[in-house]
Amino acid sequence: MEGLVPCAPWSPTVSITLRVLEVYRVTHVRCPQLAIQPFVKSLCDMHGVPYKPYLCQQFSIAYDLYLDIRRQTDQLVMECLGRDSMWRLKHNCPACMYKFEGEEKLIFEMLTTMDGNDSLKRVLRRTKTANTDEDGEPTLGPSNERLDSRDASDGYFITREKVEEWAKTRLADALPMDVLMWGVFDETGIFLALCRHGFVLLLTDMLRSGELAKYPLAIVNELLTAFGLNLGAGYDVGCNFEATVANSELGNLAREMNMRCLVGAFHGHAHNRLCQLKFLATYVEGLGLEDLEGCERFFSRSNGLAKSCRYASCFHRQQEITTYIKHFDSFETYANLAKFLCANYQQALTILRTEPALLGWMEREGVESFEEFKEWLQEEKDYLLGLKNAPKEKVESLEMEYVQKLINLSTSETRYGVLAAEARRARSDDAAYAPGVGKAELARRHGKEKMERDLESVQELERKLDIVERWTTTSPRWLETVVQVKKRKYQLALDALELLIVERIFELTKMNQSQTGYKLRKHIAKALQARSKAVRNAIDRYNNAAILLNPPMPQLSWEQVVEYAFLADFDILRDTGAEVQSRPWTRPAYRLALDKYFRLQRAKEEIRRLNIEIRRVVTWIHDEDRLLRRKGRELRRSQGKSAEQAEADLNLAVQVRLYRERRGRFDDAHMRRFRVLAKTAGFTGSISPGRAVEVVQGIDEMEVDNEGNETGSESEEGVAGEGDDEDEGDDTRDTEVSRIRYRLSVLAVDGAREQGDEV
Ligand SMILES: [Zn+2]
Ligand SMILES: [Zn+2]
Numbered sequence: 135m136e137g138l139v140p141c142a143p144w145s146p147t148v149s150i151t152l153r154v155l156e157v158y159r160v161t162h163v164r165c166p167q168l169a170i171q172p173f174v175k176s177l178c179d180m181h182g183v184p185y186k187p188y189l190c191q192q193f194s195i196a197y198d199l200y201l202d203i204r205r206q207t208d209q210l211v212m213e214c215l216g217r218d219s220m221w222r223l224k225h226n227c228p229a230c231m232y233k234f235e236g237e238e239k240l241i242f243e244m245l246t247t248m249d250g251n252d253s254l255k256r257v258l259r260r261t262k263t264a265n266t267d268e269d270g271e272p273t274l275g276p277s278n279e280r281l282d283s284r285d286a287s288d289g290y291f292i293t294r295e296k297v298e299e300w301a302k303t304r305l306a307d308a309l310p311m312d313v314l315m316w317g318v319f320d321e322t323g324i325f326l327a328l329c330r331h332g333f334v335l336l337l338t339d340m341l342r343s344g345e346l347a348k349y350p351l352a353i354v355n356e357l358l359t360a361f362g363l364n365l366g367a368g369y370d371v372g373c374n375f376e377a378t379v380a381n382s383e384l385g386n387l388a389r390e391m392n393m394r395c396l397v398g399a400f401h402g403h404a405h406n407r408l409c410q411l412k413f414l415a416t417y418v419e420g421l422g423l424e425d426l427e428g429c430e431r432f433f434s435r436s437n438g439l440a441k442s443c444r445y446a447s448c449f450h451r452q453q454e455i456t457t458y459i460k461h462f463d464s465f466e467t468y469a470n471l472a473k474f475l476c477a478n479y480q481q482a483l484t485i486l487r488t489e490p491a492l493l494g495w496m497e498r499e500g501v502e503s504f505e506e507f508k509e510w511l512q513e514e515k516d517y518l519l520g521l522k523n524a525p526k527e528k529v530e531s532l533e534m535e536y537v538q539k540l541i542n543l544s545t546s547e548t549r550y551g552v553l554a555a556e557a558r559r560a561r562s563d564d565a566a567y568a569p570g571v572g573k574a575e576l577a578r579r580h581g582k583e584k585m586e587r588d589l590e591s592v593q594e595l596e597r598k599l600d601i602v603e604r605w606t607t608t609s610p611r612w613l614e615t616v617v618q619v620k621k622r623k624y625q626l627a628l629d630a631l632e633l634l635i636v637e638r639i640f641e642l643t644k645m646n647q648s649q650t651g652y653k654l655r656k657h658i659a660k661a662l663q664a665r666s667k668a669v670r671n672a673i674d675r676y677n678n679a680a681i682l683l684n685p686p687m688p689q690l691s692w693e694q695v696v697e698y699a700f701l702a703d704f705d706i707l708r709d710t711g712a713e714v715q716s717r718p719w720t721r722p723a724y725r726l727a728l729d730k731y732f733r734l735q736r737a738k739e740e741i742r743r744l745n746i747e748i749r750r751v752v753t754w755i756h757d758e759d760r761l762l763r764r765k766g767r768e769l770r771r772s773q774g775k776s777a778e779q780a781e782a783d784l785n786l787a788v789q790v791r792l793y794r795e796r797r798g799r800f801d802d803a804h805m806r807r808f809r810v811l812a813k814t815a816g817f818t819g820s821i822s823p824g825r826a827v828e829v830v831q832g833i834d835e836m837e838v839d840n841e842g843n844e845t846g847s848e849s850e851e852g853v854a855g856e857g858d859d860e861d862e863g864d865d866t867r868d869t870e871v872s873r874i875r876y877r878l879s880v881l882a883v884d885g886a887r888e889q890g891d892e893v
Contacts (some may be wrong), residue, residue, distance in 0.1 A: 139200050141192040147337065149190050155200040156496040159192075163461040165437035166454075170194055174492070198284075201453060205288065208664050211793045213788055215765060223291050223360050226463060227333040229471060229747040234824030237746050241420025244361055245330040246370035247398065248353055249429035250340055252323035253440045256451050266555075279447060286453035287461065292338040292352055300351035317498040325349035327357065327367075328428045331474055332467045334459045345379050355384055359393050365393045367425030372397040394418075399425035408518045408735045411511065416732045422740035423482060435462075454664075470795050471751060472804035478812045483816045485737035492730050499727075512721040530622065533615045540605060542610075543588040546581070553581040617684065624679040624687065631672040679746035745819030748808060755801045756823035762794035839888075 138153060153509035178185040212221065225231055230244050245446035259279050287293070321339040328334055336353055340346075354367055369375050376395035379388050399411040415421050439458055442452045451517050496502075595807040596604065605612040673690055680687040719726045772780040802816045808821045860861050 141195045148375070150193060152197040153201065155197055158197065159201070159457065160461075163458050166436075166442060166458065169442050170197070174329075196832075198450075198453070201457060205286075207789055208793075210786060211789050214769070214790065215762075216790045217670060219289055220360065221635045223335060223356075226335065227329045227331050227332050228751050228758075229475065230750075231332070232750045232754040232757075234749060234753050234825045235827060235830055236412070238742060238744065240743055241364065242366035243364040245366045245368070245396075245421070245424050245426065246327055246335060246357060247330065247426040247428045248327040249370060249433070250323055250324065250325040250346070250349060251429070251433040251436075252444045253433060254324050254451070254455060255440075256321045256443055256448070258320035258425045259445075260449075281447040282447060284449045286449055286456050287455040290334060290337055290456050290459055292336055292356060293454065294341070296356075297338050297348055297352040297508055300348040300355070302348075319538040323449070324455065325353065325393075326429055326432065327353045330424050330426070330428065331429050331471060332432065332466075333463055334432075336345075337455075337459075344666075347375075347382075349380065350375060351382055351384055353860075354379065354388070358384075358387055359395060360386060362492055364422065365391065366396050367393060367399050367458070368396040368424075370398050373413050394425055396421065398427045398430075400427050401429070408515070411515045411518070416729060416736060417511065419735075420739055421736060422743050423478060423485075423736050426739075434874070438559070466798050469800045471800075472807040475744055475748050475751070478740060479748075479811055479817070480814070482737040482740040483814070486741075486816065489734055492727065492734065495727055499724075501727075504731060507728050509729060510717075510724070511732075513717065514719050531615075531618070532595060532599055533611070534619050534622065535594070536599060536601070536605070537596055537612060537615045537619060539588065539591045543585070543592050544587045546585040550578075550581040550585045553578045620679065624676070624683055627672065627676040629667070631676050674749075689728050689766060696726055699716040709880070721760050741818065746821050748821065749824055751804065752821050752825040753826050755804060757826055759794065759798055759801065762790055762798070766790045766794070769852060 137152045138149040139152060140149040142148075146520055161173070162168055164486040170193055171190050174189050175185045177193075212218075218227075250565060263528065285775070320342055322335050323340045324341050325340050326334065326337040336356055338349055338352060340349060350367075350369060357365060357367070372395040379393070379395060394414070395413075396418060399415040411417060436458065439454055477484060502506075519826070553574075557574040592604075595601075636804075663706050670692065673692065677689050680689060719728060766787050769783040769790060772784075775783065805821075811817055812819075812821045
């Protein structure tokens, strides 16, 4: 019964080979849309049997068992390596976490990003009641899910209890009793934290309870505990989240650890300029070229899992997610790590090459030093703060109201004049035939009443404003107020326009189309143009109001608005005083130069960070390979062990090799990329391994021998190749499930003989 996974604990009649299960697992994580049912159907096709729905059930049982065996095997390997439950979180990304001695200190020790997404939600299974709703459909009763104590969180998920510690309202108050009693919830999505390279740090389920702040708070708490000082945490509403953190119980710890909240580069563009000056990626010192939008990228790929999570049980959904993430971390994120680092390096070098052009521009424009750019930014910040705190002209003042009432009065006076004349004509003897006398008289009387009402409102305002002499269209205060009225109309038109743009941007973000960069901007511009009649009307209203001002504000075209859509510049239009337009930072060419300057600074920081990160990865590749090979050798050695122990160790050695190869298979390719990069002009780092801080501090209890600077992957190949590939078939072995874990090696090597009824 070797290499077979049964579908029932006792006297199984159907079992499935490990190989088939492994094919399903790998195919499914690579293409999550391929679920169990189509897979089982294709197996049936191949075996020439008709498909039966219960086969899916049986396959699912065997698959659960198989994944459980894999989890337990991993656990054994980790135990044997002395790696505890926190080890994954602290070592998942070598570029972020595997520090070496003598590293340069960075402003942000580590950059993380987090976000929530509802594509991986789950629908709670509930009973139908006897009652029906108005459409005649049966209404839903309480949940009828069974409690499932199995746990597939695998160290990735933060438990609900931990999340609830950060809730303002206890879940108990927010959710109905029966839901709590059964401990089953409808998960509305996941909240996720990644490092800047895309490795999954932690995630948690979002539940139907409205409050959103607790998820990021719980995650930040865990991250601070694990990673400590100088963490940068990106979030699309990072600006608001900063205040949330400061006001929570986390506030003190966050301040102590010098944690900073940041805003993702794309989302930042939808925030107002003042927020951008503080949070936008380009302006944040120490951020490098990181856009902090990794979550968007992750979610756009994990969306394929949605279908298999939607109607799964609590446990199965979690198992789906962790199986996917585990594979993704190693076979996508780790596989592309060197590519990521090298591409960033090249990008930063390209930006650095723009420095001479910027210097040339500065000379032409008479900008003396880079310091001036910083001053402009500060000036802009001060200016906007002033604007924000200044009394808003948007509020209608009494004077404005008075002017409006006077205009109303003058209109109704003129109208009354006309009506009265008509009525006189109707009554006069000249009219030979006058059936309209009554009507004209009625209109005259109504006109008079309207005039009297308008007069009353004017008088009331004159009392309030202490106006002794009624204003006329030539009195200075009248003229002054009319300017204010125009300004107000202009501000309102601008507000309306800005709001429309913001709404569209959020809409588009929600549609999961966000990836930063030029292409996206073009994409948004197109989408906006196609469907935004409202925006066009708002532009017209804005232009009409702008031209009435003195001096007139610039007219906007559709194309400009789309550029402004990245909102930074809306705030400058906000000020109608002429003096702001004369400041250098309001002129487009200067703003361009300003952005170029800050981008240059970020590129320099990126290179500093990459020099560290690349060396960390090289050190990791070197150390991990040696450590795991050494452990393998130790396990294969039989002296001084009982026969039983020796055999168990031999099996474990195979698993340690598989564990090493999981990520190690990419290391040669990584090193090749690094070597090419190292030859690039402008490279200032080192690609020889350093001495890892953990090894020096002896956290890793096995010391690593350091002779030779190249990675050891070639030197020891001969030793590793041999002893591993043995397959000791032994007929007397019993078929206990617990033993199967050791037999996984069969998978890699020989393939089980097909026995029993296979699906
Ligand atoms: Zn990382
Ligand atoms: Zn903001």
